[in-house]
Amino acid sequence: MSRLLNKVAIxxxxxxNPGLGHAIAVRFAEEGAKLVLTDIDMVGLAAVEKELTAMGAEVLTMEQNVVDENRWQEVIDAAVERFGGLSVLVNNAGIALMRPISEYSTADYDLQxxxxxxxxFFGCKKAIPAMIASGGxxxxxxxSVAALRxxxxxxxxxxxxxxxxxxSKGIALEHAADGIRCxxxxxxxxxxxxxxDARRDNYDEFVKIGESVPWGRMGFPEEVANCVLFLASDEANYVTGTELVVDGGLMAK
Ligand SMILES: NC(=O)c1ccc[n+]([C@@H]2O[C@H](COP(=O)([O-])OP(=O)(O)OC[C@H]3O[C@@H](n4cnc5c(N)ncnc54)[C@H](O)[C@@H]3O)[C@@H](O)[C@H]2O)c1
Incomplete structure (x- = not known):
């Protein structure tokens, strides 16, 4: 209940839900973090806020398109104003436009x-000054494993x-002296x-892909959230500039 006590996390x-950001938020709340949660989906975010508030967590939700540089500054400023500092940033928002390159338009590429x-880039650039002011x-x-293979x-x-x-490695080196891990x-x-999409397009194939993982199934969001919790907490105090693979053994094959 205290691994993130007094930490402010965006x-x-x-x-x-089910999603990684939601699972991370729940796990962080269980460990005492003060949370700033953002998304473009305000309906979903309101449901998450309700759930976490019922758990007793201190939560600020904000609409944010992570592509909007100015909105990043507003989110950071709001976190500092509401909770007095910034200790953790989880750049989790993402989309997966998956199709062969022959079917990939330039607009798809730009969006991805x-x-x-x-x-x-925006998130790190804007968060780092607030983290430095907060002592690290x-x-x-x-x-993703898609970075590795x-x-x-x-x-x-x-x-x-x-x-x-x-x-992430570059940021870790640039800001180690500031006490910022990345x-x-x-x-x-x-x-x-x-x-x-994959589940809907071909359910049998979707099940087969899960079974092909050495661990025998797809991962649960909570299993990723536990690893993010470790990296965010002071338990990972000497861990920076590295990658943590959470894949049920997929990359070991
Ligand atoms: N689930 C997986 O198998 C998997 C594997 C590897 C990496 N990832 C990565 O993990 C992250 C989370 O994925 P997930 O599985 O929870 O996906 P998800 O689709 O369940 O959730 C993604 C969230 O990001 C939000 N989002 C999308 N575009 C946004 C934008 N422009 N601004 C702000 N928010 C936006 C969505 O509204 C949604 O709430 C992503 O970066 C994804 O690439 C997921």
Whole structure:
């Protein structure tokens, strides 16, 4: 109940349930964090706020398109004003436009890059001064196993997620002296709403993909949330500039 006591955390993309942002928010709330939750889906976010408030958590929700640079500053300022500082940023919001390159338009490419990597640049750039003013912090950037291996139909998503990985290492080095840690988290196949298209398009194939994971199933959002909690907490105090793969053994094959 106290692994994040007195920590103020911003989590983007927190509205989807089941979703990683929601699971991270619940886990952080259980450990005493004060939360700033953002998303473009305000209906979903209101439901998450209700759930967390009922748990006794202190929560501020804000509409935020992570592609909007100015909105980032407003979110950071609101976090500092409401809770007195900023200790943790989880750049979680993301989309997965998965299709072969022959079917990928330039507009698709731009959208994939904007939401999954440009947003992480904005988030880190804007959060770091507030973290320095707060005496340090932890940034967790959501990448993917798609950063680590070529996957057909996932090539453009993979560019963005590989960018998140190497960007996180650079930030870790640039701000180690400020007491700011920065790591990337690489989930494998996790059963959230991001899988809805695959689940709907071919359910039998969807089940088979899950069974092909060495652990025998897709991951649960809570299993990723526990790892984000570790990286966000002081237990990971000597962990920076690295990647944590959470994939049921997928990358070991
Ligand atoms: N679920 C998986 O298998 C998996 C695997 C690897 C990586 N990831 C990554 O984890 C993160 C979370 O994925 P998820 O599975 O929870 O997906 P999800 O679709 O369930 O949730 C994503 C959330 O991001 C929000 N979002 C989308 N575009 C946004 C924008 N422009 N601004 C603000 N919010 C926006 C959505 O409204 C939604 O609430 C993503 O970055 C995704 O790429 C997921």
């Amino acid at each position: 989590i983007t993309g927190a509205a989807s 890059m904007d939401v999954n990597i440009r947003s992480v 912090g932890s940034i967790v950037n959501m990448s 070529g996957i057909p139909g996932v090539s453009v998503y993979g560019i963005a997620k590989a960018g998140v990985q190497i960007f 790591n990337s988290l690489h989930p494998g196949l996790i059963d959230t709403n991001i899988q809805n």
